């Protein structure tokens with residue numbers, strides 16, 4: 080939430096003070112004005128008028144005749160919505176409606192001592208009520224973002240409220256992920272002293288670190304910004320909700336010879352997130368230059384980001400070339416990961432292991448691309464992204480091919496990019512790994528010769544041998560694969576371990592998903608208002624055992640009257656219910672007037688029967 084989000088509210092007296100005499104959100108984020116002086120000066124509504132607004136907890140129920148639908152979110156957060164109807168409802172109506180019926184409670188609040196009701200001149204429809212209101216200027220909404228700052232009148236309407244779209248985007252990430260909502264991992268001494276058969280709550284769920292990492296990814300995927308704010312088009316073809324994901328906002332860098340900007344976006348067709356790479360002002364004269372993408376779309380490799388679409392657009396008010404890729408939240412390029420600092424993240428060290436890892440993954444990409452008769456061209460560390468721990472992917476596949484084809488269509492003197500010298504993919508791989516490797520070593524004898532640099536590297540001979548091979552003119556993919564085979568096995572071993580780890584976490588969550596469904600089923604059938612009346616839930620009703628069971632699971636109290644909050648008990652009971660075991664349980668009502676002995680099996684049948692009835696299948 081941006082700091083200036085509720086700036087428009089700072090001069091508006093807080094209605095909580097007008098209504099309740101205080102605002103409990105005053106120091107907790109309420110953006111309205113709490114200055115007593117301002118409150119007094121703006122207190123136009125007589126006492127009796129406040130009775131027209133019913134305060135239900137923090138929410139305010141608006142009067143009859145108004146169309147305003149206050150946002151639940153804004154009320155909860157202590158931010159009454161600044162609709163022009165608000166004052167209307169507070170001051171003008173004489174009857175309030177709660178759930179569509181006249182509330183007798185309100186009527187009682189009026190008596191002979193109540194001050195006379197005087198409408199506040201909010202809209203011209205009330206101008207006829209009092210001659211003194213003739214001079215009310217007509218309300219002229221200010222332009223777009225401007226707020227109404229001066230009006231020579233006792234009527235001070237609320238500033239122009241943000242548009243619906245702005246409100247939507249401002250509310251995104253209103254509540255950032257709060258990891259404390261989860262059970263924290265037990266302290267190390269508890270872990271150490273645990274007997275083999277003992278579990279902590281933590282053991283029931285996905286590993287904390289993995290969960291936090293995945294949640295951060297989710298949060299990153301959900302980030303959004305109003306298109307007005309960054310002057311971005313609301314949609315580009317079928318893609319909308321553009322959100323820039325560049326970490327580097329220096330758009331003078333030209334990796335491809337053109338300014339390239341990367342956005343996260345959503346497809347209108349399937350609602351999935353994609354990455355949109357935009358190259359500015361590429362001189363495309365014929366659609367035929369985009370044809371090569373057909374082949375690149377066929378690349379299906381775990382080390383290449385999949386490309387889906389390419390097109391040109393004028394949506395950004397220029398000639399942009401757009402490529403659409405899979406989206407991997409929280410990715411960093413190799414360059415960003417190893418050479419740049421971000422808030423909370425220092426550059427990662429480059430080690431021999433990580434270089435082996437990269438070499439083998441890139442070899443995999445090269446092998447697949449070559450198999451399709453394609454070539455990657457130069458490998459740029461800013462065009463390889465790390466999408467997970469140690470997992471890398473080529474992030475701009477197909478761009479070089481298209482730009483080469485564009486270049487061929489240009490007249491010689493207008494060529495934006497110089498024809499690059501064509502190196503083999505293996506040589507390009509060698510250059511990239513050498514670039515990364517040499518950054519770890521202080522070269523005593525500075526040189527441009529790759530072999531001399533390799534000699535000075537502080538890595539094992541096996542690594543140096545592998546790297547030197549990439550610079551040989553007779554290097555072939557097959558021979559190189561043989562050379563690195565032992566390392567491929569090592570990598571495969573690590574990947575399989577990682578798969579096993581993920582699978583075991585998935586297994587845990589699988590059980591949790593089953594319980595969530597059971598929770599949902601119980602809540603669907605429990606205490607439905609429409610069936611409560613027909614006695615099904617009464618002491619003699621057929622669903623009463625379900626109510627008692629829910630009390631047994633969730634609402635137990637201990638000998639001291641304290642609520643029992645024991646997740647193990649909950650999971651135990653629900654698992655037994657799900658399995659329908661023969662075990663009997665004693666269900667006692669809270670007043671201890673009713674006692675039932677029932678097996679989980681019978682309860683399960685009752686739950687299923689009630690659920691089928693709900694679906695109308697019984």
Ligand SMILES: Nc1ncnc2c1ncn2[C@@H]1O[C@H](COP(=O)(O)OP(=O)(O)OP(=O)(O)O)[C@@H](O)[C@H]1O
Pocket residue numbers: 324325326327332333334335339340341354384404405406407408409410411412414415461462464465474
């Ligand atoms: N498919 C993708 N999914 C998620 N993030 C991506 C994807 N492709 C690139 N990114 C991220 O977008 C950001 C910008 O990528 P880009 O390739 O433009 O790198 P750059 O360092 O900005 O290079 P340039 O010099 O071309 O601007 C990087 O942080 C990268 O991790």
